[in-house]
Amino acid sequence: MNPQDAHFNPFPGLRPFQIEEKYLFFGREEQTSELLTRLRKTRFLAVVGVSGSGKSSLVRAGLLPELHGGTMATAGSSWEVAVMRPGGDPLATLAEALIEADIHDADEEHIASHVRSSLARSGMGLVEAIKQGDLPENTNLLLVVDQFEEIFRFRRMSGLSEEEAGHFITLLLEASEQIELPIYVVLTMRSDFLGDCAQFRGLAESVNEGEYLIPRLSRNQ
DSSP states (O other), X not given: OOGGGTTOOSOOTTSOOOGGGGGGOOSOHHHHHHHHHHHHHOSEEEXXXXXXXXXXXXXXXXXXXXHHTTOSTTTOSOEEEEEEOOTTOHHHHHHHHHHHTTSSOTTSTTHHHHHHHHHHHSTTHHHHHHHTTTOOTTXXXXXXXXXXXXXXXXXXXXXXXXXXXXXXHHHHHHHHHOSSSOEEEEEEEEGGGGGGGGGSTTHHHHHHHHEEEOOOOOSOO
């Protein structure tokens, strides 16, 4: 063992596992396989569970490495992944996520505001923003919206309006339903916020269709 690794801790604590920590993430193979099965059937997947159940870790260190490895053969192994949390301005954080995923050139002047404007223009804004970007041919885009329940929390606690929240949700639904571009959307959400989905047209139906409820961990896991 390298002396520098003597105090290496394989457990991340309260933060989720990351994609590069797949080799430390074990015991959830069956759940990862079930996520892949659902994603083959729908481009909108909602990973739901109680707080601390490992939703983010399952997506980041379970699902993502399998996608990059070509396990979902029908889609291939070429994926760009944009990861975000909604926060108080979900369009801005979505724009930043697309830039960080190299869908848009980070060096271009005022690119963040330009992408945000594209997103705000219509319900198909996410699709249009990706068309305007640099998604390589025959490459899938996976948008991971972590802690999706922030949409509901920030509406209650800050200035996020129902119109802004609704538009963001429409962007996700429209992008996952169209077939011109291979866009997949994966949410992680606390189960105690499921009832809030009924506030927005189409969201409850899409969540019901693409929901994966994380089971309770066994002692071995």
